Amino acid sequence: MEKPQPxxxxxxxxxxxxxxxxxxxxxxxxxxxxxxxxxxxxxTADAGEVEYYDSIIRLQSCYRVTGYVFTKARDFMxxxxxxxxxxxxxxxxxxxxxxxxxxxxxxxxxxxxxxKGTVKDNSLLTGMFIHKGITILNYVTI
Numbered sequence: 001m002e003k004p005q006p007x008x009x010x011x012x013x014x015x016x017x018x019x020x021x022x023x024x025x026x027x028x029x030x031x032x033x034x035x036x037x038x039x040x041x042x043x044t045a046d047a048g049e050v051e052y053y054d055s056i057i058r059l060q061s062c063y064r065v066t067g068y069v070f071t072k073a074r075d076f077m078x079x080x081x082x083x084x085x086x087x088x089x090x091x092x093x094x095x096x097x098x099x100x101x102x103x104x105x106x107x108x109x110x111x112x113x114x115x116k117g118t119v120k121d122n123s124l125l126t127g128m129f130i131h132k133g134i135t136i137l138n139y140v141t142i
Contacts, residue, residue, distance in 0.1 A: 006066045009033035009041060010102040011059050016050075029054050031088075032080065033065075034106040036099070040080030042073065046089040053088055062099045067091035080106070 013032035018025055029045040045053040057063075069087040073080075 004068055004070060006064050007035060007041075007068075008062065008064050008097060008099050008102060009035055010062045010099075010104065011057055012040075012104070012106050014054075014057060014059055016054075017044075029057075029088075031057060032106060033086075034103050036101045036103075038103050038106065040106040041086060042080050043068070043086035043088055046087060049089060049092075053092075053094075056094055060104060062097045062102055063094040064097050066093045066095070 010033065011031055012034050015030050017028045017030050019028060020026075026047055027050060028047065029050040031043045031045075033041040033043060035041060065086075067089075069089060070084045071087050073083055073085045
């Protein structure tokens with residue numbers, strides 16, 4: 001198996017998620033990164049490494065990350081539209097960088113087809129709606 005290449009990212013979101021498996025509740029450190037292309041990457045710290053990585057990973061900081069492991073992205077409550085996510089274990093290293101090319105935010109836009117059937121009135125989300133095959137813009141004036 002090929003070793004993953006180092007990546008440069010900015011940390012845009014960090015949270016603790018609780019999961020319950022066979023009656024045991026555990027807390028996971030979850031992060032959302034953005035790379036220089038603006039792509040979102042979700043990462044989760046191994047259970048035994050949560051405290052350590054929570055102390056060194058800072059919001060809006062940039063890092064060169066090595067030693068991570070790829071895994072299949074979650075099917076539920078995913079924060080980015082990507083097939084893979086990262087697992088941060090004992091071998092992962094976060095080396096601070098000053099990369100100004102990495103965006104400070106991540107936008108995960110959903111196209112209209114993904115919204116269909118999700119909500120009753122998607123004009124609130126898209127700013128438009130379709131009536132009898134005609135797209136009608138729904139701008140709100142203040």
